Amino acid sequence: MKAVNAVVVFLISILVSVVAADAATINVGTSGNAAAWVVTGAGAVNAPAWQSPVDDIAITSNAHNDGTFAAGGALSQFTGFWYADLFFTLPANASSVSLAFSNFVCDDRSVLQLNGTSIADNGSLSIPAVTGSGKMTLPPGTSTVDYTFTGVTSATISSGFILNGQNDLRIIVNNTHNNSISAPTISFAGPGDETHAKLVGAITYNVPEPGSVSLLTIPAILLMRRRSRALRFKLHAPQSSTSAPESRMCPASSR
Numbered sequence: 370m371k372a373v374n375a376v377v378v379f380l381i382s383i384l385v386s387v388v389a390a391d392a393a394t395i396n397v398g399t400s401g402n403a404a405a406w407v408v409t410g411a412g413a414v415n416a417p418a419w420q421s422p423v424d425d426i427a428i429t430s431n432a433h434n435d436g437t438f439a440a441g442g443a444l445s446q447f448t449g450f451w452y453a454d455l456f457f458t459l460p461a462n463a464s465s466v467s468l469a470f471s472n473f474v475c476d477d478r479s480v481l482q483l484n485g486t487s488i489a490d491n492g493s494l495s496i497p498a499v500t501g502s503g504k505m506t507l508p509p510g511t512s513t514v515d516y517t518f519t520g521v522t523s524a525t526i527s528s529g530f531i532l533n534g535q536n537d538l539r540i541i542v543n544n545t546h547n548n549s550i551s552a553p554t555i556s557f558a559g560p561g562d563e564t565h566a567k568l569v570g571a572i573t574y575n576v577p578e579p580g581s582v583s584l585l586t587i588p589a590i591l592l593m594r595r596r597s598r599a600l601r602f603k604l605h606a607p608q609s610s611t612s613a614p615e616s617r618m619c620p621a622s623s624r
Contacts, residue, residue: 397570399424474567475567480505502550
């Protein structure tokens with residue numbers, strides 16, 4: 370019986386391991402994808418982002434001070450601080466979740482976060498980015514703090530995700546009108562000043578194909594039923610005597 374149990378467990382483990390999976394992809398880039406992002410800053414809160422003329426995302430229609438601000442925003446309220454969020458949900462049964470990104474460049478200074486954890490930054494409007502101790506205005510945007518720039522503008526992230534819940538990929542941008550990583554965060558310095566954000570990336574993950582688990586486990590279920598029937602038959606079968614039958618000797622006839 371133990372041998373049968375071991376076979377059943379072994380077969381189920383094999384069947385589960387070969388369940389077919391569908392690959393899914395979420396575009397988290399900014400090129401042609403402003404509709405996936407919302408921006409906060411200058412009075413706007415989670416307002417649809419603008420697609421800038423250079424195909425990045427921005428808080429104004431042309432990334433300049435004379436552009437139309439995102440809904441709820443105004444130049445008079447712009448301090449140079451704004452951020453963009455891309456919210457996405459992962460299914461509870463997602464596996465092999467990964468975020469691969471590159472070309473993280475913003476005007477002027479920026480930090481990329483996944484669910485509140487910083488995963489990249491760029492303080493110099495260029496690649497390779499400048500590294501070292503600088504300043505950064507982070508949410509809620511009320512103060513500027515010391516920040517150490519790592520210069521990471523591309524990476525592959527495979528942890529920090531939330532399954533069966535909402536995730537947040539956030540780009541935090543500081544306008545400085547200066548390439549210095551220690552410059553103060555300021556509003557637009559003039560008509561030529563601009564602020565926008567660029568990112569190339571995608572999130573990929575696998576999910577089991579609908580019905581694949583049930584189809585693959587049918588043989589295991591049938592095997593277990595067969596085992597159960599065999600056990601019931603053994604329990605209810607008539608017990609045969611193990612004692613040797615009594616032999617009857619015929620008396621030898623005398624002549």
